[in-house]
Amino acid sequence: MAAEHTSRSARERRPETVILFLVANQMFAIAAQSVQEIRSTDSLAGSAVEFDQAEVPKVRHTIERNRKTYYIVNAGAHFGLPVTRPTLVLILRNIRAAVLVDRIERMAEISAVYALPQAFAGDERRWYRGLAYLDDTIIPVIDPAGFLTTAEFQQLDRTARAASQHELETAAQG
Amino acid sequence: MNGMPAVEAPTQNSFVLLQLGRRRFGLAAGEVTELAPPVRLHAFPHTSPLLTGVIVRRGRIVPVYDVASALDASNTSTHRFYLIARRPIGKSSELCAIPVDGECELASAEVASPDQDHPPYIAGSIAVGDESVDVLNLPALLAFDPASGKSSLQDAEAQS
Numbered sequence: 001m002a003a004e005h006t007s008r009s010a011r012e013r014r015p016e017t018v019i020l021f022l023v024a025n026q027m028f029a030i031a032a033q034s035v036q037e038i039r040s041t042d043s044l045a046g047s048a049v050e051f052d053q054a055e056v057p058k059v060r061h062t063i064e065r066n067r068k069t070y071y072i073v074n075a076g077a078h079f080g081l082p083v084t085r086p087t088l089v090l091i092l093r094n095i096r097a098a099v100l101v102d103r104i105e106r107m108a109e110i111s112a113v114y115a116l117p118q119a120f121a122g123d124e125r126r127w128y129r130g131l132a133y134l135d136d137t138i139i140p141v142i143d144p145a146g147f148l149t150t151a152e153f154q155q156l157d158r159t160a161r162a163a164s165q166h167e168l169e170t171a172a173q174g
Numbered sequence: 175m176n177g178m179p180a181v182e183a184p185t186q187n188s189f190v191l192l193q194l195g196r197r198r199f200g201l202a203a204g205e206v207t208e209l210a211p212p213v214r215l216h217a218f219p220h221t222s223p224l225l226t227g228v229i230v231r232r233g234r235i236v237p238v239y240d241v242a243s244a245l246d247a248s249n250t251s252t253h254r255f256y257l258i259a260r261r262p263i264g265k266s267s268e269l270c271a272i273p274v275d276g277e278c279e280l281a282s283a284e285v286a287s288p289d290q291d292h293p294p295y296i297a298g299s300i301a302v303g304d305e306s307v308d309v310l311n312l313p314a315l316l317a318f319d320p321a322s323g324k325s326s327l328q329d330a331e332a333q334s
Contacts (some may be wrong), residue, residue, distance in 0.1 A: 026218060079219035117228065118263045119237035119270060119316070122221030131228070131235060138216035138228055138235065 013112045016142065020105040021090070024081035027105060029132050031143040036093040038104065044089055048072065053159045056152050063098060065091065071156050072098045073147045075116050079127070099148045111132055131144065140166070189300055191279040191307060192257055192272070196240045200281065200300050200309040206268060207258040209278050224320040229256060229271055238271045241310075244295065244318045261316055268314060285309055294318070 018029040019038075048061040051071070058077035063070045070091060076084050078099075086100035113130040126146040132139045148156070179306035188203035212232050215238060217227035236258065256271040257278060272333045288308075295315035299306050 028218075031287075079195055079276065080221070081219060114235055117235060117237040118266070118268055119225060119239075119261070120222050124220035127219070133230070133235075136214075138218070138230065140218045 012037050015109055015111050016105060016113075017109050019090070019107055020086070020134075020139065021101045022085050022100050022103050022105055023075045023079065023086075026079070026081060027137070027139050028075075028142050029108075029110065029134075029139045030144065032107060034093050034095075035159055038090040039089045039091065041087055041089060041100065045161070047059070049155075051163075053156070055155045055159065056148070059148075059152075059156060062089070069160055070096050070098045071148060072100060073151075074100045075147075076100075076102075078147060090106070092144050092147075095144050095147070095170045097144070097145060108134055110141070112142075175190060189281050189283065189307075189309060190257070191302065193275045193278075193282050194245060195275065197245065197330065198285075198302075198305070198307050199245070200302075200307045201259065201312060202309070205259045205261075205312050207290060208257040208261055209274075210258050212254055212256065212273075223236050223321060224316065230267070231256070231258060231271070234269065236269045236271045238273065239316055241272050241315055244315060244320050257310060262313055281307075287317070 017032040019032050019035060020027055020029050021066040022028075044063060046061050051060060051062045053059070056071075058074050058090065059071045060074065063072060076082065076086070084102050086102055088101050088104060089098050090101060091098040095106060110132040113132055115130050116125060116128055120162045124140075126149070127143060128140045129147070130141050132141050189200035190203050190206045191198050191200055208274050210229075213231065215227045215229055224232050224241065226230050226240045226242060228235050228237050230236070236256075238256065248264050254276055255274050255278070257274045257285075258269055258271050261270045281300065283302065285298040285300055286297045288296045295311050295318050297311040297314075298308045299308050
């Protein structure tokens with residue numbers, strides 16, 4: 001099976017293990033190797049820090065890992081899905097982002113990732129690596145780098161630095 | 175022409191008549207690949223106008239366009255078939271699926287020029303019996319954004 005404009009480059013024919021997760025009853029797949037850690041939102045209650053900013057509304061919290069600040073992205077807000085109550089956080093590997101999801105369905109092996117048809121020309125080209133066919137269902141395969149753009153990272157970093165500076169000044173005055 | 179390619183070679187004046195809600199439209203037969211049965215629609219989040227998801231047809235992933243919303247021809251919720259057509263995109267092309275209500279017919283007719291105030295996705299009209307049927311400009315229709323009332327083809331032309 002393939003998208004119409006199939007060429008050798010139009011699909012990645014390489015079996016890989018993915019994590020199937022749900023957000024607002026929509027299933028997504030993400031490569032297992034791109035997820036560093038899965039935690040429950042309850043277990044992060046003490047370590048996640050509220051991040052009050054309006055520029056990137058899908059990010060409301062941060063978490064520290066290996067002396068780095070990870071931005072926690074609400075996957076529902078990212079994909080424009082209805083508001084839900086996420087129970088899990090996927091902490092990504094090699095990207096300073098973590099993702100709030102409703103639940104993990106299971107892990108699975110997919111045989112290939114098919115190119116998104118060219119008709120899809122919006123943000124989804126950044127969100128997805130392509131589509132997978134699993135158990136008679138087409139599932140979008142997430143591109144982890146698509147959760148936050150470079151510009152969004154820069155904006156969030158600026159806001160975080162400003163907040164940190166403000167805290168230091170407040171502490172010094174106190 | 176259900177589930178199989180058209181047998182007759184389409185001529186320049188051949189049109190597939192498709193039913194969308196209460197309206198009928200014509201589409202150049204040369205653009206149409208087949209009429210497929212109502213297979214499962216797979217939907218996922220995206221931001222592209224008109225698209226509702228994809229279907230799998232003959233082992234291929236085919237994007238599905240809800241053109242009824244652009245044509246103001248409210249589709250019934252029980253559409254019976256997918257019209258599969260080939261859409262040019264840039265220098266290549268890909269298949270696309272349009273949900274249609276009921277069977278399609280093949281008609282031969284001369285195309286009359288469209289009205290002066292025609293929307294960009296109407297290429298003209300043909301007379302079928304007593305009825306005047308609008309002929310669709312498929313690339314313009316699929317590039318149409320109902321929210322803005324504009325076609326991305328128009329934007330591309332304006333920029334070039």
